[in-house]
Amino acid sequence: MSAEPHNAEEMIVGLIARHQPEIHRYVLSLLPDRMLADDVVQETNLVLWRKAGDYDPAQPFLPWALTVALYQVRAARRDAGRDRHVFDDSLVDLLAAEHGAADAAHADLERALEACLGELPERQRQLILARYAPGASVQGLAAERRQTPTATSLALFRIRKALERCIETKLALP
């Protein structure tokens, strides 16, 4: 069986699929609106795929992909209207410029997340995963747990911080 992609289009699709986490993370960091970020990632995928012929395989894929993504972020901010802007233009530019190799190199992030989720107490693990389930809300989770929304939100805050610390530790290991 051949192990080589047959053409530029096949190669680009492979690269897009492989780098989805990095593209999504980058877009979300600049555009912290989940729906908008999803749209932008999708638009970015389309543009990358259409421009498959422009990609020079001798060059690293990710910087090129993130440049395309940044254009899509700017277009989305232009389209979405100011009320959906969280960050000012200058801050978006700053965050984009600083998004460097250290951010992109977190290829093991997802694996570290799994390990850290496994280390959480079961109730905390269930709560944070339930929060990210489609359609979930703090109010809904609070009602299920017979808590106030404030208490649930505070619990989520602490779990997020615990996960961040845990992942940071694991990624720092050799």
Next chain:
Amino acid sequence: MKDDRLDLLIHALFEDALGDDERAELNRLLAADPDARARYRRAVAVHGALIRRSAALPAFVDDTAGVPGQRSIPWKKFAAVALIPIAIFGFGFNDLMAVRKRLPQAEVLTLTRAVWPEGSRGLAPGKLAAGTLHELASGMVEIGYPSGARVVLEGPCRFNLESKEALTVLHGRASVHAPDGAEGFRIDTPGGRFIDRGTEFGVAVGSDGRKPVVLTEVFKGEIDVRTGSASDIRLVRGESRVVADNGKLLETLDESPVRLANALHRPVSSAASPGENLAFGKPVLSPGYCIRPHGSVFPPDNLTDGRLDDSGVPGDWSFWLAPDGEDGEFTVDLITPTAVSRVSLQNTSNRTIGDRGTAGFRLFGSLDNKTFLPLTEGTLPAIDPADYDKEFPFHDFTFPAVEVRYVKLVVTAHLRHPRRPADHPCQGGGLNEIRIFER
């Protein structure tokens, strides 16, 4: 403590609970401190990983493969090609889902008397394939989006779902309803982009023969219009524009503000008449017809095309208009001698402008297109402005059965705008449709 405050603001951001003051504070903290930005990036990395992990969204299913006569399907192709590297490089299922979950999602909600061109499989209620050019010959298609946005497309129409919360209309009419939360939904056309800001609006995408001409009207709320030449133009309820002449925004079409029917609330015309309409699709001859700028052309074939109610788009309107200032006449060729005894006529308002139409007429029949005998005569009321968003009425006229091949209608009195001078050039005869019946 400052660090805790930053963490709390980031947490509020992820929970969509950031107020205006907190948003400004978060901007200040991040802009001022590289360490704060690094911490934000670490937090958003974990947040993003949790979002991706929860990606249990249903995958888009392309169920229209193999439709003949349609151009290549980028996203279908994308999805198909995406399977290859998975097989070759051993990508996991989650990788595929990560790509596929972001594919455009929209759904065909309803079809109303939808007719598709010959050779086309058409659409059925359910998922709408992305990246496929669809052509609707007549009738209506209603498309729904995850945000709650709805689009009603009126045939004839060519359209393409390019991306989520957007639709490309290459030709034809579309009416959009975007509820709260669907702001930003957009219609892309060859003439420009129309971005919803929480509203109902319509577009009619046509051409002047060389360049695109697009009409838009805001029924409720606001939209932004982007033509590429300047900054966005915001239109509010009741405002309308014509995009023509390489992106210029004009306030009038044919000397009057443009008005579009809101298809979200108007059903497809069901004004059928018993018996076979012998005139449908038959050729129509006329000594002349109205030709004005920006695709305002109204040839006589429109009289027998089955399209009603002043529908259509620039360059492809549904009705006939006589030349400026003339009553006008036209002749329907039934191709073969046929016994006829009734005609049914639908008047025009010239796109709600109310400056043209038929007030009085005489009808003649002939076997050889030389010698005509009178069949009947009558009058037609103007379209009531209260009915502009409804189906226009048909008026029947009967006469003793006679065998004819040619049916000629001569306008004897035309309508004109009630507030314009009597010699204003924009007046003349006109008609939406003629139907001819044996009985």
